[in-house]
Amino acid sequence: MPGNGWQVMASFRRDGSVMQQKLKPGTVGRIAGYARPYVRELVLFLTLNSLAALIVVANPLLLKAIIDQGIVAGRQGLVVWLAAAVAGLALVEAVLSLAQRWYSARIGEGLIYDLRSQVFAHVQRQPVAFFMRAQTGSLVSRLNNDVIGAQRALTTTLSAVVSNVISLILVLVTMMILSWQVTLIALLLLPIFVLPAKWVGKRLQRVSREQMVLDAEMGSLMTERFNVAGAMLAKLYGRPAEEEENFSSRAARVRDVGVVAAMYGRVFFTALTLVAALATAMVYGVGGYLVVDGTLQLGTLVALATLLTRMYGPLTALSNVHVDVMTALVSFDRVFEVLDLKPLIRDRKDARPLAEHPASPGSKPAPSLLKAPSIQFDHVRFAYPSAEEVSLASLESIARTDTAPGREVLHDVDFTAAPGSLVALVGPSGAGKSTITHLVSRLYDVSDGAVRIGGVDVRDVTLESLRAEIGVVSQDAHLFHDSIRENMRYARPDATDEEILAALDAAQIGALVTAMPEGLDTVVGDRGYRLSGGEKQRLAIARLLLKAPSVVVLDEATAHLDSESEAAVQRALRTALAGRTSLVIAHRLSTIREADQILVIDGGRVAERGRHEELLLQGGLYAELYRTQFSHQRDGASGNGVPGDEVLGDGVSGDGERRTEPLGAE
Known part of the structure; x- marks a missing residue:
């Protein structure tokens, strides 16, 4: 018994x-x-x-x-x-x-x-x-x-x-x-x-x-x-x-x-x-x-x-x-x-790899993987999905009260980034800049309109092939609790140590890694906390360079760098981005002065577009942001006195008000 x-x-x-x-x-x-x-x-x-x-x-x-x-x-x-x-x-x-x-x-x-x-x-x-x-x-x-x-x-x-x-x-x-x-x-x-x-x-x-x-x-x-x-x-x-x-x-x-x-x-x-x-x-x-x-x-x-x-x-x-x-x-x-919770973002039944997909009617043929494609936003509207569409109540720590559909955060966004060009997104915090970049890599799907890569609607290609062609470096770079080598190989599992070191050198961090006692075997710690913010950011950029995508998205990729590190990384990025179509979110003018096109995003719309000098002459929101931040920099309230390091649009709109939008939006 x-x-x-x-x-x-x-x-x-x-x-x-x-x-x-x-x-x-x-x-x-x-x-x-x-x-x-x-x-x-x-x-x-x-x-x-x-x-x-x-x-x-x-x-x-x-x-x-x-x-x-x-x-x-x-x-x-x-x-x-x-x-x-x-x-x-x-x-x-x-x-x-x-x-x-x-x-x-x-x-x-x-x-x-x-x-x-x-x-x-x-x-x-x-x-x-x-x-x-x-x-x-x-x-x-x-x-x-x-x-x-x-x-x-x-x-x-x-x-x-x-x-x-x-x-x-x-x-x-x-x-x-x-x-x-x-x-x-x-x-x-x-x-x-x-x-x-x-x-x-x-x-x-x-x-x-x-x-x-x-x-x-x-x-x-x-x-x-x-x-x-x-x-x-x-x-x-x-x-x-x-x-x-x-x-x-x-x-x-x-x-x-x-x-x-x-x-x-x-x-x-x-x-x-x-x-x-x-x-x-x-x-x-x-x-x-x-x-x-x-x-x-x-x-x-x-x-x-x-x-x-x-x-x-x-x-x-x-x-x-x-x-x-x-x-x-x-x-x-x-x-x-x-x-039973179906992924909101998934491949269509007839989805094909990007390189094999025919272009949309009236557009140029889809490029080969060796050439940079264009990025086109065709009258895009977007609202964040509701809780019922993406999650389960039993997986959330508190009861959900936001059962209503998400409000629209992008309104009729329409622009084209030519192949190999650099397009900068600027504007107040909460304007919708990060939301735009998320639609390129199809982290979300548009509510109306279309996002096209090389003339092909991103919803018509396989997610694997789409994301293989897009490299992203975010403001808060994430590293796994593993060695530098394995964090780098997350971008390219077959990369050799020589290729990894070359990417690290290009990101101006190779000398630091080789000087470490364990070199590439150095464990970066939980979320990379054993490294400084600038070191993490340069490792993330090195990971991007190792992947060598044809489309690059930089979401304030130099935000955590000091002026010396930023200058070094800017030189590396200038070489790395050559010939690639780039979409860059940046508050610092040093990042966007040489952009082929600047889009000023305000309230989920493209308020202004042009090059740096053209937008200053227009005297609109871009000029107001520039004058506001530049005057603060002269007074020592922001920046560090280094030419070309002025901060643009750091969370303040032209009328001095701070803007907000749903969780996940920039």
């Missing part, structure tokens, strides 16, 4: 609230689809479970035969043979146990691999808007906790149901055959066993829920304080004594709940063992009387007592199996919820 007591207790710890949840139609059918590749293993697994259940009954019957037909009858040879049979059965049971575990692991881990791989690939295809809304912890939970919970449906839960049902039927039939009187007495004791278990189980469920919540809160606190940005903020603004007190308070609550959970578990197990002992005493009392009376044989009594210990476990587990089954099904349903 104690052997399977913890398994029974785990069953009662399941959260019974899952029974109130409704599954989507077809969930069971989809689960069967995932089980189909493992049908052969499942059949063998369930067969092994059935054989193990037979051994549950065979052992007590052998003990009965040893006592009644061997010991009592004085047949020593038979006792030896039957004892050898018990030993052989124990060996078979051990082999069956190992085989069961192997098949269970093979099916379970295989299913986890299938689900995790599918969910990961599907999440990777979601648009940027999805990641702006979804909570990272919730996504990780779907890949870990829910996938493992779903796996239990085909291994732990299914095998437990099959083995418990077969064992229970065989045990009850055998006990009824041996002595129906003793069997009925044993069954009458069942409520005394099950009712306390359910009472304790409900409290275990409540404590377990509270324990998970407290563990999550403590884990979130540690995650926030232990990452580089959080640790730095805590050191600069935090109060160590209060931080320690806050954590100690949460840890103390976890400790207290852990003690309560441990005591409930011990009470459950003790009660389970006690009732089993009482039932065994009752069987020996009644059965012993019948043996003395000559109604029952001694071996039969021993067999009944042994079978009794193997009856209450399966009975109790099956009494709560509906919660186990529903828990596994709900886990599957939560995984399916993610898989």
